[in-house]
Amino acid sequence: MTHAPPIADAAVRGTAVLKPRRARPFFARHPWVLDSAIGRVDAVQEDGAALDGAVIDVTTSRGEFVGRGIYNSRSRIRIRLYTFDPDEALDEHFWRGRLESAIDTRRLCGLPETSDGAARLVFSEADGLSGLIVDRYADYLVVHPTALACASRLDLLVEHLTDLMSPRGVVLRVDSALSQLEGCELSGDLLWGEVPEGPLVIREHGIGYQVDLTGGQKTGAYLDQRDNRRQSARYMAERRVLDMFCYTGGFALSASMLGSAASVLAVDSSRKAIETARANSQLNGVGNVEFEVGSGFETLDRLVGSGERFDAVVLDPPKFASGRRKLDDALRAYHRLNRQAVSLLPPGGVLVTCSCSGSVTPDDFLAMLAGVSQQTGRDIQVLESRGASPDHPVRVSCLENEYLKCFICRVQ
Numbered sequence: 001m002t003h004a005p006p007i008a009d010a011a012v013r014g015t016a017v018l019k020p021r022r023a024r025p026f027f028a029r030h031p032w033v034l035d036s037a038i039g040r041v042d043a044v045q046e047d048g049a050a051l052d053g054a055v056i057d058v059t060t061s062r063g064e065f066v067g068r069g070i071y072n073s074r075s076r077i078r079i080r081l082y083t084f085d086p087d088e089a090l091d092e093h094f095w096r097g098r099l100e101s102a103i104d105t106r107r108l109c110g111l112p113e114t115s116d117g118a119a120r121l122v123f124s125e126a127d128g129l130s131g132l133i134v135d136r137y138a139d140y141l142v143v144h145p146t147a148l149a150c151a152s153r154l155d156l157l158v159e160h161l162t163d164l165m166s167p168r169g170v171v172l173r174v175d176s177a178l179s180q181l182e183g184c185e186l187s188g189d190l191l192w193g194e195v196p197e198g199p200l201v202i203r204e205h206g207i208g209y210q211v212d213l214t215g216g217q218k219t220g221a222y223l224d225q226r227d228n229r230r231q232s233a234r235y236m237a238e239r240r241v242l243d244m245f246c247y248t249g250g251f252a253l254s255a256s257m258l259g260s261a262a263s264v265l266a267v268d269s270s271r272k273a274i275e276t277a278r279a280n281s282q283l284n285g286v287g288n289v290e291f292e293v294g295s296g297f298e299t300l301d302r303l304v305g306s307g308e309r310f311d312a313v314v315l316d317p318p319k320f321a322s323g324r325r326k327l328d329d330a331l332r333a334y335h336r337l338n339r340q341a342v343s344l345l346p347p348g349g350v351l352v353t354c355s356c357s358g359s360v361t362p363d364d365f366l367a368m369l370a371g372v373s374q375q376t377g378r379d380i381q382v383l384e385s386r387g388a389s390p391d392h393p394v395r396v397s398c399l400e401n402e403y404l405k406c407f408i409c410r411v412q
């Protein structure tokens with residue numbers, strides 16, 4: 001079956017009527033209407049796929065207005081709601097207003113602060129723009145659509161973003177989730193303007209980092225950990241530090257430059273990330289950080305086996321659980337890592353332990369740490385419970401966006 005190109009205008013093309021008693025999450029302003037909540041769709045078109053990308057109203061089974069959103073027959077999130085106001089059209093004015101509001105939020109947080117800074121400008125549901133991520137890296141924007149609703153309105157979104165931010169270039173980032181979960185294919189790198197010539201350097205808390213906007217991980221950097229890198233550095237003075245899962249060296253360079261660590265060993269399995277990390281170290285004139293390519297689990301086993309000691313360990317592994325079903329496996333992996341990290345620390349050592357698995361709650365993670373404490377016979381005191389930096393806000397009506405946990409602990 002061929003799939004019609006999505007409709008991207010503001011006209012309301014139909015009404016989705018919810019099953020009885022399924023409206024409560026949307027009265028609480030949750031933006032995802034799953035296929036299983038919908039009783040029927042009344043539309044001019046017979047074929048559901050012909051509605052893809054179109055604006056659609058959602059009502060209760062009794063016909064009361066619930067919200068207005070965008071339809072996608074190929075996604076389990078059948079409708080993404082963008083407004084709960086029946087008088088608000090999802091027209092050009094609406095999208096611009098949402099982008100402006102998102103950028104205003106970053107100004108409120110003091111971001112973006114400098115011309116060579118980097119910040120997340122739009123964080124999907126948290127900014128009322130479900131399915132759109134926009135990051136700013138110095139004079140460039142990276143646009144990462146995660147839903148057909150926004151992918152089909154890219155031209156309009158990019159036009160307003162360029163008008164609001166005056167970038168030199170807008171780069172497109174696509175991951176496989178878009179085609180797998182949303183049935184939407186996008187290709188091409190550059191959406192507007194130019195790509196940076198050579199490595200782009202951004203500055204975070206005074207530290208320079210090379211960022212690869214098209215070939216790096218995430219949209220180029222892990223901006224969510226910005227303030228955790230600085231904050232954890234405060235505990236690192238004169239310490240011998242291990243930065244496990246270091247990517248391009250963020251925690252390691254922060255420990256050395258902001259925290260006056262004595263020395264740092266930083267490990268990541270990505271050779272490319274380590275090459276960039278070494279370049280970053282040189283760029284900043286740092287001489288006491290050693291970078292190594294290696295597996296996190298095996299390196300920790302080796303260091304423990306050879307009786308190594310560190311005064312502080314940072315653990316920032318990749319996402320282990322992509323859903324609640326994988327939770328037990330994920331918690332076992334976190335347990336193993338944290339147990340090994342604790343074994344490397346003397347009494348009074350510092351453990352900075354993170355998880356970016358959204359399905360692992362802070363309580364799950366703390367319970368895992370309690371298990372580590374029990375099995376190792378070491379006390380673990382949480383000094384700081386932290387989340388993502390404020391350019392990754394959490395909207396209380398959609399807690400699915402709250403994913404990052406960072407605990408700074410003292411281990412006795």
Ligand code: SAH
Pocket residue numbers: 217221222225229245246247248249250251267268269270273294295296297316317318
């Ligand atoms: N701490 C980093 C971000 C880390 S993201 C920062 O502040 O920028 C997680 C990192 O884990 C990625 O760089 C990825 O390359 C690395 N990684 C994934 N699997 C790994 C493994 N098995 N062993 C070591 N590193 C791994």
